[in-house]
Amino acid sequence: xxxxxxxxxxxxGRWPRGWTDPLPRLLLWCSASASTWLVAGTVLLxxxxxxxxxxxxxxxxxxxxxxxxxxxGINALxxxxxxxxxxxxxxxxxxxxxxxxxxSARLAYCAxxxxxxxxxxxxxxxxxxxxxxxxxxxxxxxxxxxxxxAYVAMAIWGYALFRGRRxxxxxxxxxxxxxxxxxxxxxxxxxxxxxxxxxxxGPAQAPVAAWFAGGMMNLWxxxxxxxxxxYIVPQVLGxxxxxxxLSLLGFWSFMLFAAWCGLGRMVGGPVPAWxxxxxxxxxxxxxxxxxxxxxxxxxxxxxxxxxxxPLRHAAAGIGAFAGTYLLAAIxxxxxxxxxxxxxxIAVAVGLLGLGGFVTLSLGGLIQFILPQFEHRDPLAEKLGxxxxxxxxxxxxxxxxxLVLGGILQGFAQSDPGIVFSxxxxxxxxxxxxxxxxxxxxxxxxxxxxxxxHRALARYLITPP
Amino acid sequence: xxxxxAVISGVVLVFALAWLGVAMYSYMTLGYxxxxxxxxxxxxxxxxxxxxxDAGQRVYAAEGCAYCHTQQVRxxxxxxxxxxxLGSRRTVARDFLYQQPAAFGYLRIGPDxxxxxxxxxxxxxxxxLLYQTGxxxxxxxxxxxxxxxxGQQSAEALEGLRGSYAPPAGYEVVPTxxxxxxxxxxxxxxxxxxxxxAPLEKTK
Numbered sequence: 001x002x003x004x005x006x007x008x009x010x011x012x013g014r015w016p017r018g019w020t021d022p023l024p025r026l027l028l029w030c031s032a033s034a035s036t037w038l039v040a041g042t043v044l045l046x047x048x049x050x051x052x053x054x055x056x057x058x059x060x061x062x063x064x065x066x067x068x069x070x071x072x073g074i075n076a077l078x079x080x081x082x083x084x085x086x087x088x089x090x091x092x093x094x095x096x097x098x099x100x101x102x103x104s105a106r107l108a109y110c111a112x113x114x115x116x117x118x119x120x121x122x123x124x125x126x127x128x129x130x131x132x133x134x135x136x137x138x139x140x141x142x143x144x145x146x147x148x149x150a151y152v153a154m155a156i157w158g159y160a161l162f163r164g165r166r167x168x169x170x171x172x173x174x175x176x177x178x179x180x181x182x183x184x185x186x187x188x189x190x191x192x193x194x195x196x197x198x199x200x201x202g203p204a205q206a207p208v209a210a211w212f213a214g215g216m217m218n219l220w221x222x223x224x225x226x227x228x229x230x231y232i233v234p235q236v237l238g239x240x241x242x243x244x245x246l247s248l249l250g251f252w253s254f255m256l257f258a259a260w261c262g263l264g265r266m267v268g269g270p271v272p273a274w275x276x277x278x279x280x281x282x283x284x285x286x287x288x289x290x291x292x293x294x295x296x297x298x299x300x301x302x303x304x305x306x307x308x309x310p311l312r313h314a315a316a317g318i319g320a321f322a323g324t325y326l327l328a329a330i331x332x333x334x335x336x337x338x339x340x341x342x343x344x345i346a347v348a349v350g351l352l353g354l355g356g357f358v359t360l361s362l363g364g365l366i367q368f369i370l371p372q373f374e375h376r377d378p379l380a381e382k383l384g385x386x387x388x389x390x391x392x393x394x395x396x397x398x399x400x401x402l403v404l405g406g407i408l409q410g411f412a413q414s415d416p417g418i419v420f421s422x423x424x425x426x427x428x429x430x431x432x433x434x435x436x437x438x439x440x441x442x443x444x445x446x447x448x449x450x451x452x453h454r455a456l457a458r459y460l461i462t463p464p
Numbered sequence: 465x466x467x468x469x470a471v472i473s474g475v476v477l478v479f480a481l482a483w484l485g486v487a488m489y490s491y492m493t494l495g496y497x498x499x500x501x502x503x504x505x506x507x508x509x510x511x512x513x514x515x516x517x518d519a520g521q522r523v524y525a526a527e528g529c530a531y532c533h534t535q536q537v538r539x540x541x542x543x544x545x546x547x548x549x550l551g552s553r554r555t556v557a558r559d560f561l562y563q564q565p566a567a568f569g570y571l572r573i574g575p576d577x578x579x580x581x582x583x584x585x586x587x588x589x590x591x592x593l594l595y596q597t598g599x600x601x602x603x604x605x606x607x608x609x610x611x612x613x614x615g616q617q618s619a620e621a622l623e624g625l626r627g628s629y630a631p632p633a634g635y636e637v638v639p640t641x642x643x644x645x646x647x648x649x650x651x652x653x654x655x656x657x658x659x660x661x662a663p664l665e666k667t668k
Binding site for chain 2: 051052053055056059060061062065066067068070071129130131132133134135170174175178179182183186190194195199200201202203204205206207208209211219252255256259260262263267268269270271272275278334335337338339342343344346347409413414415416420421424425428
């Protein structure tokens, strides 16, 4: 296995003459629906956030109460935004890295359509009171089954692309893609069978649920996002990542710890002591792959002057990656977890991960392929860079506010001398400011939505 | 050259290990936990839920109360939960024996509810709490019915509602069956007995 610069894979005419490559278009369509979910999910979470600051907001509207909005919003972001883009990204990148493409994307389009419809109906079911309070398992069975089938329809092509690759060797990027592709169905089947379809007894549910919810991030969205970063950086710079062996170590350490670190949320909770310890240790050791990825990427980026938009996305994405897992590592240290595990700091971890790391990385690839549909459109470029900056500023400021508020909240809630309602009073100003950060993030999401839909409209009106 | 298997089999191995360790281990051990005998009362612990409370936990799940309320008291060694009188011992897996789904909770935007049944005065208080908004707790007005009083006021009508929540003259607010089930569930949350793996802890 030797590392070849993936840039060579970009030359035209890699596939048999007469084939047109359907994958950029597929990615465009996927981005269009996914960016819609990004906006929708963010709006739902912002409404929920307003309710925490002012509980009278929409009071009495049953389908718009906090406890239903939150699962709707998070599911929209994870299954609608992250996962849909991730699927298209897997096919697109495996094709670029392997120098092959697929003959027809008809099945994939059907799968995306079914996925979108199932998710929409599933969210309506949650709004109607069909949720179960288990994070990312709230979708009703018909929706999760449809999503799984749609996944299989796409993954078959992914596997074919990987098996049939014509560029020798594999790239760091493709390891992560294959890993995400393998983990997603396994996780979704396990989580749904054990907790929703044939639920196991209550005492066994907490560890499985925490591991599943963590896994959707750590073993599915995170690997695909890292794959995007490890693709974009060498691609844009025409330089390979630093040492190959270092990348290998980074990959395996990431997978090893990511497989367990969902348990880090259960430190001190109703799980066997060894599980809490493993959760803490693996969350903490995630620092190793974070450092390796940082060295690897910034080693290449250092001194570069080619700061294109996708490259900025990759750099910001790797920063958010580090922020997410460092904060999660601190939060899993037992005495820290004892005070802060259930505070707004945990929200900040989720926001940095999903809104920062995943959104910036996947958004980077979307912005990487969009120009080919746009014929040099200056407004599109502006929307693109607004998306980047508003996302960075929004996520950054909201995360800072949530962490500061969470620190006060944690201390106040562990102090026997402070009644609960006072702890709420302390965090309220921080929650209010964090909400402003979420609004900035929403504006950024709207820019991406506009850019993608303008490109789609232009493509539909005048196909290249 | 197709060195596919190295990545694929490695990832499968890493994942399978965690899958066996978390999912299968939990199922095979925690999944078979049984109630323990209580020598003083002759019954078993944790106490089974009443039919109404069992229905109530489904309302609790559907309304997503677990996104704001935990049901996890952590040991005194790492947290102030016990000192704070959230409970007299840590919460353990067996506490969820009759819970379906287990509402262990994610955040403490609201207070921990592991032992709410010990704090609550009566059912009327629970209904008032759910009907009106709190400092950060939304109103669950949709679990109640505002109706005109025909003849005598209903015995289960909510009393003492404040401000704009008070019904106009001639009207009353009564709980739906869902609200009554939810209240029964909340009042059943009492973990004041020791379990073999979790003796009562002393506060400092």
